[in-house]
Amino acid sequence: MRCFIGIDLGSTTTKAVVIDEQQNILGRGITNSRSNYDTAAAIAKQEALVNGRFHLFREALSTTGALNGSLDRFLSQLERDFRLEQYLEQLADLEATCRRNLGTAKFGDATAGVGEALGEVFRRLAAGAPELFAPGAKRKSDFFRDIAGSQYLAVGEAVAKDAGVRYDFLLNVFDRSIIEVENRVYADSIRRHLLAALERAFVALPETAGRRSRVEAPIKGILDLDMEETYIVGTGYGRARLPFSKEHIRSEILCHGLGAHMMYPGTATVLDIGGQDTKAIQVDRAGIVESFQMNDRCAAGCGRYLGYIADEMNMGLHELGPMAMKSTKTIRINSTCTVFAGAELRDRLSLGDKREDIMAGLHRAIILRAMSILARSGGIRDEFTFTGGVAKNEAAVKALRELVRENYGELTLNIDPDSIYTGALGGATFAWRAVMEEGRTAEARA
Amino acid sequence: MKHTIGIDIGSGAVKTALFAFDANGKPRWLAKRCERIRRRDPMTLAQEGRDGVLADAGLGADDVAYVATTGEGENVKFATGHFYSMTTHARGGVFLEPGARAVVDIGALNGRAIYVDERGKVLSYKMTSQCASGSGQFLENIARYLGVAVEEIGPLSQTSQNPEKVSSICAVLAETDVINMVSRGIATPDILKGIHLSMASRIVKLLKVTGIKEGKALMTGGLALDTGLLAAIREEMANEKVGVEAVAHEDSIYAGAIGAALWGAFRHDRLSALERAAA
Amino acid sequence: MTATIPPAVAIVQRCEALFDDLDFKAVKAWKAAGTGRKAIGYMPVYVPRELVHAAGMLPVGILGGGDSLEVIQGDAYYQSYICRIPRSTIELGLTGRLDCLDGMLFPSICDVIRNLSGMWQILFKDKYVRYFDVPQNYQDEIGGRYYVHELEILRDDLGKLRGKPIGDAELNASIAVYNDNRAAVRDLYAYRARKPWQAPTSEVYLLLRAGMVLPPEEHTKLVREYLAAVDEFPRPKRDNARVVINGTFCEQPPLALIKSIEMSGCYVVDDDFMLVTRWLLDDVPADGNPLEELSKAFLHRSASTAAKYDATREEKGVFLLKQVKTRGAEGVVFAAPSFCDPALLERPMLQDVLAKHGVPYTAFKYAENTGQMAPIREQAGTFADSIKLWSAA
Amino acid sequence: MTTAAMPASVKKPQNVQKEDAMWLQKELINRNYTELATAHQMGRKVSATFVPGNLNELLMCFDFARSLPETNALQNGMRKKSGKMIMDAERDGQSEDVCTYVKADLGMMMGGEVGPTGEVLPRPDVLLLSYTGCFTFMKWFELIRHKYGCETVMLHVPYQGEGKIAPNMREYVVKQLKENVIPTLERISGVKFDIDRLRQYMRESQKAEEDLVAVLQSAKNRPSPIDGYFGAVYYIGPIFTAFRGTPEASQYYSVLRGEIEERVRQGKGPVTPEGEMGEEKYRLVVEGPPNWTSFRDFWKMFYEEGAVVVSSTYAKVGGLYDFGFRHDADRPLESLAEYCLGCYTNLNLPSRIDMICRYIDEYQADGLLINSIKSCNSFSAGQLLILREVEKRTGKPAAFIETDLVDPRYFSAANVKNRLESYFQMIKQKRTSGVGHDLPRTIPIAAAH
């Protein structure tokens, strides 16, 4: 089948969206943007395609009715098992890489001890893996770097203490190795992992095992289906570094505008807060950008700011919003310099302010900055669509709602749970248009 | 024998120094402690620091004539008095390195260059602005990203052949710049050196603005231990034809605490004299 | 039984309430107290408030939004590298807070304010707006003649606005009112320089701010009451360094910054806050040709600031040095708004003059909404430390 | 009739070829530097003054060699020397926040006054502070005076706050010219003022002005034969600096005009540093000075995409000739006063907006691009309102980028390129789709009171 793909190479995350000829969204994929942009793009695309296959599994299985009643349970089991398979492979790779790097590290006499500790750490990590992907398990993030990292830190500290090895050494080996591991694409293993996951799923859900053949056939059929990458459009902050020709690149502004329009056709104003930029875009009824504004060189008040705060508080990004929601008092924060965020936080804490109140103040400060950029782009018009990673943050959304009401009155505010994919969706739509409307064919990669 | 304690509460670490003074007022350094804050309460660490140095020297709290704080220590309850950090870094710097005519303190967030006379009097100073670009914190973040331990930064940076300059002014955007560099295949030492050079150019600029013309410039604060930065500063000084010699001291990180202890002794004497006069 | 509040505290509280009130309720109340009353806003570096007063209108000093105004739309009009005050002023205007003003005067301070006058013309088409130029040539026959002409235009405009031309007698009466106000403020400054622990600058500042929204007669009275009240009760005197603040003539530092400077060991004995209250250095004769007299006072007997040209090199810094000498200051704190070209370009020259005269100084930047005071305290504190610790040595 | 003596440097023009405009221009600029460098040896006094509203004709009457610090700064910027100069000035105590022209100039003086061409520039004998359209000028010359003790003469030019030149303003300027400026210049130069000499120069100016206007207005053609911003900064070089009023300048402009008219006849577009420009895809009006340190790269971002600037306000900083002003030898001092009063940055904001809207209309532009300069409050404060108003009045899209004049630290190529690309793609999309222009812009309720 023909697939149209948009890839949004952001400063913190890389997103991909796959759509079909009818402009239905087949799949979405996300990964952290890393030092190797090609890899980030490749992985995001691969994730989107895998996600697309799951979508197709669901379609196929629900038409055959093979799993009537337990379709959702089965598919989510399958997906978790698939993630587990992937995770285990990467974990094994990480261990091997750590060992290689241990060989070249200059830890002197400590080397042997660190080696043993490493063995122990990875034993424990592998043993703990299934739990991470158990039904209902909460993970700090879905990226290997983050999951493995936080597990490694926690387990490593304990192991180091028991073994009498310097924790710093363990950390150092990890920091060296993780870059290498996360820059590998495990493209060949997808099919293998899916099949292995299928076995696991049948084991986990014994009641489905009896229907094995009726389930297996459509899944294998879809695995064999060729998802042809008909046309790809790249966008985002790092688009210039994508190995695409100019024809395959669109400005992120246009993609965000169009993406928002595709999600909510009534969109007139778009606010996108990403990792290091904030964009305000005005679009017309066809999704065409009329004007836009971005923050200037200073990254104050962008998504990264929340990242620093989360680091400072030793929390996950997704925990910040809920904490701020508990606030009962407003605290005004004036500086949104991302780098000083930690200092400001400490300052406030030492003055005796409560964490949740400070958090609420910080979120409001970010949104205030966004409000200025919006005002600069021409104000907010109905309907207003909020996109980008920060739209996932409920406290930011709350602050935005309040400020919009205070300054512009009541209007429709659209937030899609998948809003982080807006740019990629815009890209995919451009890809679709290029082929379906302009009759273009993919050019050879530059 | 009179004893004083100086406590320097920074944004990264709490440093404590204990001094004894003989009858002529000659100081002797008895004990020191340095504890990274790592998200703990600095006030508790200050207390632990004080107790720690007292234990090291076998003294009790009553043996101390003056506890002086500096840095962010304005609210320490058991302190006798507080001095501002440039006052203390200047004095402590000259104590560690009597030839120093400038003290350059590069902390986690702010950097300061202080021009001093031979007695440790602040003649002028310059601080980095509200914007955190080029701070110690930034270097630390990048090192983590690159998988380099803090102690390795210096040695690695010094092996660089083709340092790659970091262009962004903003520390956040500079981080992305660095990630870009990795993706372009720039070697780690070259990246580190590039950061060092851009920090060095800022520092030398601060230094020049203070008006210093000659003598030694002592690095204080945690980054003084970063030999790569020191080397970069030396290069930059040579390029800029500044006739100042950049030096570091193994106890550089204690400069603030030392200065506080020394000033504490001075104030103690002044106050006692005033009390005697009043009696 | 509740303890009665000491009168000095009550006065300061009143001023603080006026200071915190971003809705200009005091102005609205004044207007409501009589029919047809009008208020004219101005940026308080220097405008001849006498003319506004003579027209029976209330001159209202507009000093941006301070640190408690959330600036949203203002940022839409200004890039990040332009100082804060125009954006918060625009915010005040766009949010309707300045609706109580019937006009706005923008004196010649700098390019930012100059352009702001044009923005005001576009954004508030129904209001009287004037860019009030002042001469940078101080010869009576040249700059003076131009200035008298500018004054005449303003006088005519205001006369039209109230529906009746402004007569010389009215003008002279207003000159007398402001002479009295200036005298009271001079006393206040002299008192603070004598006993800075009795009249801390955080209070003196608030008192001056009150003068931006109160009628001058009332303000004069308030200043005198304050002086009498504070002198009643001794306050603790601290071992602080005596300093002059320079550079704050336009965008104002947050009150917390002024307090931080005092907390870190400095007594402020002179400053350039709201210069309009002290721009004319002595009494303007109230019995001559009013415009000529105002012009002469402006040309020959006025304060110095970065917004004003010094005709010769020798004049640079003389005014500041005189402040240091007559107030018995031990040093100068240069506090300039970020991105303020006039203050920041003036500073190196002033510093050079001070250095030649052996006056110590320190310098930093702020914005009206600066939140982090730690670096400020550190710098002011180090400065005070060095004056205190070393003056003994 | 008295024939005014021409400045000593003037040689008989050689036979010039038609393609010589560019060469002539370079020659003129370089020669001025040599002239400056040798002025004191040749026994000539040196003046320094600013570009907007400059009094070149008047200064020539006293045989001054003429230095323009802004031009020095920009030339140093183009030659990538300004970065260090700015750093030097900052190390000497200047703030990071202030105008970088000032700092580049002060830095150059600190570095031994080595000018852009490598020749050592003399210390000026007089600073003519024509305080026009920029407040920073005043501080700039105060700083130089403070450091070097040069004599300074102030010419205060009032601002057109009400959007017009009032008689009072003109009188004030003329009076200053008569009673302060001219006597001071006479005293310093030792040359007696001769009004007929001034008249003669002004006549010469007028000729060049006519030709310049024709050149700039040639951009009304499609395709435009010139770039009214990147190209125009070369064209305005001589007339806005030390050459207005000289026959060389008149000759340059007539040669230039000839060349451009020939391009129009041939239907050619502008010449770029990389040769003839390709197809003209976008026509823009630009407000704000260019960035000098990355001038070529900056320009390239435009011509690569087929964008040509048809008109710019910057090409008018030294005089608004296209709206009719000419130096008038019959009213010499009054005309000089009007020249000073009328320069672009001395206009109030509403007048600036009118002017831009007229350009968009008359030059059939696709939109407005504002290059906002960090240094320059005079230009920049208020540009965002200009952007909105112009968008509102013309219905054409506008875009905003931020750079600096001569501070290389403030030119972020990736950032600028990103915005330009988005802007061009946006214009293109709008043009091809043409749907949905009917959405009303909401104004914040609070503002709509």
Ligand SMILES: Nc1ncnc2c1ncn2[C@@H]1O[C@H](COP(=O)(O)OP(=O)(O)O)[C@@H](O)[C@H]1O
């Ligand atoms: N689960 C989450 N909860 C809250 N905030 C999130 C979450 N995921 C991402 N973010 C925020 O989104 C930002 C990244 O947004 P994104 O649009 O991906 O940026 P970019 O396109 O620049 O990579 C992060 O810096 C973070 O602040």
Ligand SMILES: Nc1ncnc2c1ncn2[C@@H]1O[C@H](COP(=O)(O)OP(=O)(O)O)[C@@H](O)[C@H]1O
């Ligand atoms: N050996 C080292 N090499 C390089 N940097 C170091 C070293 N040790 C500490 N640092 C850095 O020093 C900084 C802390 O310095 P310190 O002077 O204590 O700062 P503060 O006074 O702000 O707490 C941290 O950013 C840390 O990364």
Ligand code: SF4
């Ligand atoms: S370091 Fe902070 S203030 Fe500076 S540019 Fe970056 S985000 Fe902005």
Ligand code: SF4
């Ligand atoms: S603060 Fe300075 S730059 Fe800003 S408006 Fe006032 S004088 Fe002008």
Ligand code: SF4
């Ligand atoms: S502020 Fe603008 S007009 Fe003034 S000197 Fe600087 S660049 Fe020129």
